[in-house]
Amino acid sequence: MLIQSLEQKTKLALMTVVLTLAACTVICIFTVYQSSKLISEERSQIYILDGDIPFLAERSLQEANFVMEAKAHIQLFHQYFFNLPPDDDYIKWTLGKALYMADGTAMKQKQAMEENGFYSDIISSSAVCTIKCDSIQFNEHDKKFKYFGTQLIKRRSRDLKRSIITVGEIENVPRTQNNPHGLLITNWRTLENKDLDY
Template sequence: MNTNFRYLTNLESSFRLVRLVAIGAIVLSLAFAAVVAFWALDTVEKSREKIYVLDNGKSLTLALAQDMNVNRSAEAKDHVRAFHRLFFNLDPDETAIDTHIREAAYYGDASIMRLYTDLREKGYFTQLIQGNVIQKVEVDSIALTGNQSPFSVRTYARQLLVRANTITTRRLITECNLIDIDRSDNNSHGFMIERLKVLENGDLETINRD
């Protein structure tokens, strides 16, 4: 009798243990499923904020859609600054000048080449080469009108003409418009300069070099 009672007691304890284990397994499974579902929804939501751009079918670039719009003004200023460095930073070497101007031409429309042609016809580049003059530009500020393309841009800079005995500082002010275009290896910002004009380019001072 006692043996049978102990057997029934052990059997009941075993069933109770099995039920606890089963309930625990179900609870853990539900918790795991909830965590996975939350992670999946969060991943999908974040993926919607991303843009995948296929560049010529070769490279995959990841860009955040919101960040792209936020940083567009900064990109516009960097585009204009890079153009001025290419176009106005010149060494007294015809090949180097041609290389700079060719690279600068990718940054805008025909107004860039019109400015180059006008300076060339006036003998400006010949004077730089013959006088062994190094020309540098220092961009002080870029004023941007608008929060998105097309932008109206005015650039304030100083031009330095370094000669063997003197350094001449000029005030340089340019104006242009910026419109969105497709990005490329030659134009990573995806902007085109339009209607480039030089509003002012006069001497400020000339100092003797020691």
Template structure:
């Protein structure tokens, strides 16, 4: 009887020891899992400086956000390239910012407009140019975009509205301060820039 009791106690102790070891391993695995998850979540947290104030933002899945960033890049490029004031320095600064977002096709169009005297006409006529984006179509398979909008030329005596339809392609690149979306527009061209309307600012009597 004594021997059987000792054997039974040994078995019980052995079972408790094994259970304790398994439980300890389980705790370690759970600890590692939560630590890994915490590190992953912390990597998704970013601080953006907004007027000198750090603001906490969360990164979302890049694949889900990418189509939105493509559209945003296309809209940003057109806004910079076509928002013009009757000031040569302002024009150069805006165009320079836009050229970080596009390949040589943007520089070629800028040179083309300069040669035609477009910017000089704006300055001499004291005109303002702005754009209005209507829609942007993105073809993810072909990595192609089509931009639909309007170009509004505000002159002293009239407001001229032109259709603005362009197309091009896009490529993923490394993000940088000059190109925060990490998207490079390529082979861009203007398809339609025809006049829609011209309205005089002064009523005729």
């Protein structure tokens, strides 16, 4: 009786030890897995400091905001290209910024405007050109756009309002300091540039 009781107690103790070891192993594996998962999630998050307070910045794919970024790129390009004060250095600077955002078709249009004396006329008449975006139609499937804007040319003698419609396409390129949206306007041309009223 004592021997059977001793055998049962030994089996029970052995079984308890084996189950405890198995449970500890499972708990350790689960803890290591969860910890590594948590560390990789934390490493993928970006925090922005405002003074001493960290704020979690949310990452998003460029594709999720592509239409909005494309429209912002198109609008910024047109502002650089068409907002012109009577300052030769500033005109060169803004046109230089615009040419980073488009291919050679924008350079051709700039050269045509130079040959027609558009920029020298702005400087000599102290004109101020500003453009207002009325709307942008953008097809995200074929990446083509149509820009509708109104340009105001203020001269000492008179003010002129013009309707400007341009079309083009958008290509993805690497983001740079001069091209923060990582987009390039291609096949850009002006469909309409006509006087509206005085």
